[in-house]
Amino acid sequence: MLKILILLTGPTFMITLGLLVFQNVPLTFLLFYGWLVLVPAVSLLKNHSKPVWDKFITRESILAGFISGTIFLVLIIVIVSIFSESFFEIPRLQQLLIDWKFTGDNVVSLIFVLLLVNPFLEEFYWREYMHQKFFFKLGSFKTVLITSSFYSLYHLLSLIPMFSWPLNVLAILPVFFAGILWSCFRIKYVSIFAPVLSHILADLGIMLVYLKFFYV
Structure with a gap:
């Protein structure tokens, strides 16, 4: 039970350490993605198994x-474009991004990571590695609920400083909904291909909003 709890909360702890303690986005990425890579890798090596990346990639998925x-x-893009002044204090958010070192020379590499590395690693960790931990023991409903909840948890750490109350908490709902949808895709298509592709496009929307409104 303790091991499962550590696996569920480990990504949140890494985000907390990098973003709230050190206030450094590049370091946060290193800690967070390090966890998402190393934990499943150690498990795969220990079990002498390897993931099959392209299984069940279909036209439907x-x-x-x-x-x-x-x-x-x-x-x-549409929602932020319409409500940007209501949702964000843009100068304060730009300063926050500067404080987090999400600016200047770091931006291109950070955007690359968010668009190409992040979707795959997050989906593999939550919709493949953690999914397998729960699915055969708890069934689909509890698996979707648990993985989507803890996937959403660490997003709060970035959303709380970015939005004003109560939007900073309410903004987690779309993240939770996306997690549920991607988990359902994982179950339906027996593959993380659909979740990864959907996640990439969603992150692209976030990056386009960032470049339009908040780039510094």
Whole structure:
């Protein structure tokens, strides 16, 4: 039980350490992605197994990932464009990004990580590695609920400083919904391909919003 709790909360602890304690986005990425890579890797090596990356990639899963991701992308851009002044204090948020070192020479590499590395590592950790920990013991409903909840948890750490109350807490709801959808894709298509593709497009929407409104 303790091991499972550590696996569920480890990513949140790494984000807390990097973002709130050291206030450094590059360091946060190193800690967070280090966890997402090393923990499953050690488990795979210990069990002498390897993931099959391309299993069950079908036309249906490609369409599901592309269509859902495109919807997320459009919604993110449209909603933020309409309500940017209500949702954000842009000068304060720009200063926050400077404090977190998400600016200047770091931006290109950080955007690359968020668009290409982040979706795959997060989806593999939550929708493959952790999914397998729960699915055969607890069933699909509890697996989706648990993995989506803890996936959403660490997003609060970045959302709380970015939004004003109560939006900073309410903003976690779309993240939770996305986690549920991607978990359902994982179950339906027996693959993380659709979740990864959808996640990439959703993160692209976030990056386009960042470049339009908050780039410093």
